Amino acid sequence: xxxxxxxxxxxxxxxxxxxxxxxxxxxxxxxxxxxxxxxxxxxxxxxxxxxxxxxxxxxxxxxxxxxxxxxxxxxxxxxxxxxxxxxxxxxxxxxxxxxxxxxxxxxxxxxxxxxxxxxxxxxxxxxxxxxxxxxxxxxxxxxxxxxxxxxxxxxxxxxxxxxxxxxxxxxxxxxxxxxxxxxxxxxxxxxxxxxxxxxxxxxxxxxxxxxxxxxxxxxxxxxxxxxxxxxxxxxxxxxxxxxxxxxxxxxxxxxxxxxxxxxxxxxxxxxxxxxxxxxxxxxxxxxxxxxxxxxxxxxxxxxx
Amino acid sequence: xxxxxxxxxxxxxxxxxxxxxxxxxxxxxxxxxxxxxxxxxxxxxxxxxxxxxxxxxxxxxxxxxxxxxxxxxxxxxxxxxxxxxxxxxxxxxxxxxxxxxxxxxxxxxxxxxxxxxxxxxxxxxxxxxxxxxxxxxxxxxxxxxxxxxxxxxxxxxxxxxxxxxxxxxxxxxxxxxxxxxxxxxxxxxxxxxxxxxxxxxxxxxxxxxxxxxxxxxxxxxxxxxxxxxxxxxxxxxx
Numbered sequence: 266x267x268x269x270x271x272x273x274x275x276x277x278x279x280x281x282x283x284x285x286x287x288x289x290x291x292x293x294x295x296x297x298x299x300x301x302x303x304x305x306x307x308x309x310x311x312x313x314x315x316x317x318x319x320x321x322x323x324x325x326x327x328x329x330x331x332x333x334x335x336x337x338x339x340x341x342x343x344x345x346x347x348x349x350x351x352x353x354x355x356x357x358x359x360x361x362x363x364x365x366x367x368x369x370x371x372x373x374x375x376x377x378x379x380x381x382x383x384x385x386x387x388x389x390x391x392x393x394x395x396x397x398x399x400x401x402x403x404x405x406x407x408x409x410x411x412x413x414x415x416x417x418x419x420x421x422x423x424x425x426x427x428x429x430x431x432x433x434x435x436x437x438x439x440x441x442x443x444x445x446x447x448x449x450x451x452x453x454x455x456x457x458x459x460x461x462x463x464x465x466x467x468x469x470x471x472x473x474x475x476x477x478x479x480x481x482x483x484x485x486x487x488x489x490x491x492x493x494x495x496x497x498x499x500x501x502x503x504x505x506x507x508x509x510x511x512x513x514x515x516x517x518x519x520x521x522x523x524x525x526x527x528x529x530x531x532x533x534x535x536x537x538x539x540x541x542x543x544x545x546x547x548x549x550x551x552x553x554x555x556x557x558x559x560x561x562x563x564x565x566x567x568x569x
Numbered sequence: 570x571x572x573x574x575x576x577x578x579x580x581x582x583x584x585x586x587x588x589x590x591x592x593x594x595x596x597x598x599x600x601x602x603x604x605x606x607x608x609x610x611x612x613x614x615x616x617x618x619x620x621x622x623x624x625x626x627x628x629x630x631x632x633x634x635x636x637x638x639x640x641x642x643x644x645x646x647x648x649x650x651x652x653x654x655x656x657x658x659x660x661x662x663x664x665x666x667x668x669x670x671x672x673x674x675x676x677x678x679x680x681x682x683x684x685x686x687x688x689x690x691x692x693x694x695x696x697x698x699x700x701x702x703x704x705x706x707x708x709x710x711x712x713x714x715x716x717x718x719x720x721x722x723x724x725x726x727x728x729x730x731x732x733x734x735x736x737x738x739x740x741x742x743x744x745x746x747x748x749x750x751x752x753x754x755x756x757x758x759x760x761x762x763x764x765x766x767x768x769x770x771x772x773x774x775x776x777x778x779x780x781x782x783x784x785x786x787x788x789x790x791x792x793x794x795x796x797x798x799x800x801x802x803x804x805x806x807x
Contacts, residue, residue, distance in 0.1 A: 328728055335736075366735050374728040468586055472642050475727040476635050480590055483735070484597055487627040491601055491619055499610045 301396040305405045312409035316375045332371045340421040344428035357446035358522040362531035365514045369482040376461035377474030379406050385469035389567050399563045410458035418450035445526035452521045459555035466562050486512045506536045519544035571666045578640045578670040594628045595682035602686035616690040617769040620701045624683045630734035633712025636674045640667040642720035661795030668791045675709035700765030708757030714790035721794045756783050
């Protein structure tokens with residue numbers, strides 16, 4: 266049947282070359298090649314911008330900036346109180362614990378963004394075809410989330426401190442409380458980021474990741490609150506003091522604000538003596554567990 | 570109601586990792602109830618507090634978010650909803666079926682464990698168990714309808730849902746009494762108060778307002794979700 270068809274007009278004699286490669290001016294890259302560290306840093310900055318919705322659609326910016334705005338409100342109110350009534354509003358070390366719902370929602374809504382799309386669209390091999398290793402990838406994502414949370418927690422504290430200096434409250438400025446609360450903010454940021462990114466990385470679906478992270482927060486704080494109430498109702502104050510440590514926010518408060526800096530606790534009481542060491546151990550243990558889970562998760566994801 | 574769509578929705582809701590979250594929440598409630606019983610703090614007052622703060626206040630909205638958005642949002646997210654919407658099935662029927670699936674899952678995972686936890690602690694005393702089970706049932710149905718609608722309307726359904734549940738119902742409701750009138754949890758507790766004669770449960774909304782609000786929210790959300798699906802446009806996001 267094919268013989269009956271006329272030969273296509275473009276068919277050349279067999280002796281002509283079958284194909285030609287034209288030089289259309291592509292050039293090799295011969296500039297400097299930056300190291301693995303630069304690639305990791307670039308990934309960190311990219312993820313950090315993405316957490317706040319920079320470089321994404323306008324709709325992606327609404328939620329992080331709205332939460333950031335709510336987080337700033339108590340600082341603004343406190344400055345107004347200091348200026349007009351000469352009274353202190355919220356204590357530095359209790360700021361994060363009192364506002365804990367906001368960083369928790371921020372963590373839940375933004376940490377799936379850092380990990381879920383890469384898992385869902387299976388682009389991990391593209392990252393790993395660069396000098397970036399799994400450890401670099403995981404640490405870049407963790408660093409980005411930690412930095413974002415630290416900004417969310419530390420900027421209101423700093424604004425509050427600057428406000429206190431400008432208003433010029435009677436008595437010495439609470440510089441040491443401010444610095445201790447910054448250390449606490451760093452502790453909160455590291456622990457929450459590790460937990461949130463680790464939980465979110467187990468599902469490639471963003472919606473389920475958000476639900477899982479917020480379920481973890483609500484469950485831990487709900488169980489902690491319920492247990493504290495129960496133990497206090499039967500008069501077991503020592504057990505109630507331990508029950509506070511189930512909530513991640515109070516663990517960091519007990520470990521850093523109370524344990525290291527000796528400030529007033531945000532909860533009623535924490536277990537004394539051995540309890541401080543336990544709070545620090547719980548905090549470090551949770552961070553180590555989350556990072557290990559993340560690395561194992563990504564080893565598996567990268568091998569698929 | 571369409572049996573095939575219902576079957577597919579049940580499978581996607583209960584057949585994956587989502588089901589572990591759905592199971593975890595009631596298990597924690599029952600574990601807390603057992604613990605209360607073991608340490609001997611199982612008075613009626615402690616039971617009502619546990620059910621109010623944990624069962625209705627924490628578990629119910631979370632189950633509502635997971636099940637309500639879970640029946641439709643993942644399909645919209647990965648685009649397979651196109652196959653569903655291109656079938657000759659009326660869109661309001663799709664919305665109603667999805668709502669029934671979500672509502673039945675929330676009811677099973679919330680109302681039954683709530684009844685079991687209360688029964689474990691105080692038995693059938695002064696209607697606490699049946700009151701809170703009914704509250705979990707109607708609250709769960711309302712949450713399922715609202716969060717399914719959110720899943721159809723926006724890509725950020727889960728985040729907006731938890732912002733409503735945590736900030737509006739949790740924080741604002743505690744400081745601004747007027748906000749409590751517009752909270753599914755408070756309506757559900759009013760229903761519980763109506764059934765139970767416990768003196769430890771007090772609510773400040775009339776039962777007439779609560780019931781009509783629940784009905785309006787459920788019917789309105791399902792109807793609007795159906796309308797919204799009729800003119801649905803699948804847009805890329807991020």
